[in-house]
Amino acid sequence: MASAPAQADFKTRLQNLIPKLVLAPSLAVIFLFVYGFIIFTGYLSFTDSRILPSFNLVGFENYSKLFRLSHWTTSITNLAIFASLYIGISTLIGLSLATFLDQKIRGEGLLRPIYLYPMALSFIVTGTAWKWLLDPGIGLEHTMHLWGWTSFHFDWIKNSDYAIYTVVIAAVWQSSGFVMAMFLAGLRGIDNEILKAAQMDGAGNWQMYRRIILPQLRPAFLSAFVILSHLAVKSYDLVIALTGGGPGRATELPATFMYSYTFTRNQMGIGASSAVIMLMTIAAIMVPYLYAELREKK
């Protein structure tokens, strides 16, 4: 009978071991391909790499060059404009749409997928479609002129100063439906009893939203912010399809800057340093935010 406990012991040990064994390969892969390459990129940013990686250290030269480039300054400014407007407007529109849809209206089943649908498209498709819509020669302006409104003027996409806002328009169109879905799920999760109790206590509609519903949507705000901000920072395909970084270099973002310096301009060192700066930027925003949010839960 001595073997039975040993067997059970082996079984439990195996049971404990299997999840770890199954997870180990993917963990190793993630460590290598995500964190390993982050370290590698960080290392490259201190080397004189050009066409291929080189291991000749040059200190902070790439960073000092990077911040002297007017092209990089443009990219950073564009990201600030784009990210703040994109996140702000998407959240606002998403929240309003969700609130309106939550009024137990008829046809919600039809409206919801209509708003959500743009998310099913890739940014390349969105970019191309909006490129045509916004092009003064064939799109909106042209159509208005054909309809007789000849003073209509909308050529932002061709204007260096306004082109970045057209990127915002296309990106907001793409994402607000998705934000709406997230908020809608949040709204549905709110206990009806609390709302009824509030109504009984004589709370108005506005008060109910401000004091009960919005605070309870906090997790939804967090997910929306996290998802939208990483979409904003890694925006590449939308800009490429919509404006190609133009007119001139007016809509370049750090992601397009990084790609072109690393892979087509043979300046891998500067490209790597811009990638590191991007990572630092995201970390600087996300880490305190996540820290604050997650700590409060406990």
Added chain:
Amino acid sequence: MKLIKQLKLSAAALALSATAAAAADVEVLHWWTSGGEAAALNVLKNDLEGQGIGWMDMPVAGGGGEAAMTVLRARVTSGNAPTAVQMLGFDITDWAKEGALANLNDAAAANGWDAVVPEALQKFSKYEGNWVAAPVNVHSVNWVWANKKVFDDNNIAVPTTWEEFEAAMATLKAAGVTPIAQGGQPWQEATLFDSVVMATGGPDFYQKALIDLDPEALGSDTMKQAFDRLGEIRANVDDNFSGRDWNLATAMVINGEAAMQIMGDWAKGEFVAAGKVPDEDFLCFRFPGTQDQVMFNADQFAMFDQGGVVSPEQAALATAIMSPTFQSAFNVVKGSVPARTDVPDTDFDACGKKGIADLAASSSSGNLFGSLAQGYGAPASIKNAYYDVVTAFFNGSFDSQTATEELVTAIEIAQ
């Protein structure tokens, strides 16, 4: 089928000699995917297949070859370089510096390349005195393509000086025709600026500023004047140019919506494809002020080193590329001119004949210059820094003074 053929070939190779392990195929990475280009490349493919060498096509679409260069980098890094790769200018030098390219001296000596390839071009086909690439063609960028009917209707003669060019633009604008059709991509704006710099400062200035990258010349008043002239040309372009492809701009000239396009000789292919005849329907002339100069770029095929030796297939491919019959047949289709100066011009049209004569003349008089915008002036990093400044100016972000200053800084950082 390809696999079977490959198997057969390698079986044959094994039977012939146990040591010759290389498969008798050439894998060619290129970005000639448009109809005319693919047809032109077929000439080469058939030639090689006649010699029993299989052709493994590896096209990576994207004009200018940026995507192809990215693929190449991945292939080389993983130790699986293609046999031959289409390349431009300084990319060849950059790869040669990495020691990745095969030495073609034997093929070059056997076929006398040194005597027939223009010297300015040899600088790029050779690295440290050794042939590393076989040039297929020579394109030149300082061309103006004009709609003859529009010119005749407005009584405009071919302008030969900047002042005449200015007057022609003014006349056309007054007549309600868009004087200049321009595509709105950085490389197109920079290609135009190449010609403007050459016309404004002359060949010595061009050499000093855009090839030797002398900061003084780059920041000089002459450069500022060149930017001013570029601004004048910009004022004669329609407002909807940004993002436009070069061939759409060519179409505007073909349809008579615009009078002229300043573009390399690949634009001729569009006119020919539309059934237009040189000197009857359209005119080709050098950008005013650059009549004696040819600013070139050239497509070349570089062979990648396959273990320290040039395989017989690579030598055969290089020899086939440089043969006068292929150079003629290919370039008639492509719109460019042969990379060797001894190819007869009988099969070429009027513009092609003029291009061949100009190339020979400019090569012997020392007026043949690489185009910076096309990667024949300086390495990719500098070329792109140049694009940044020119396109920002052309799209109105800088005035000419700022642009001149920015050009000095941008090129200094890129070096």
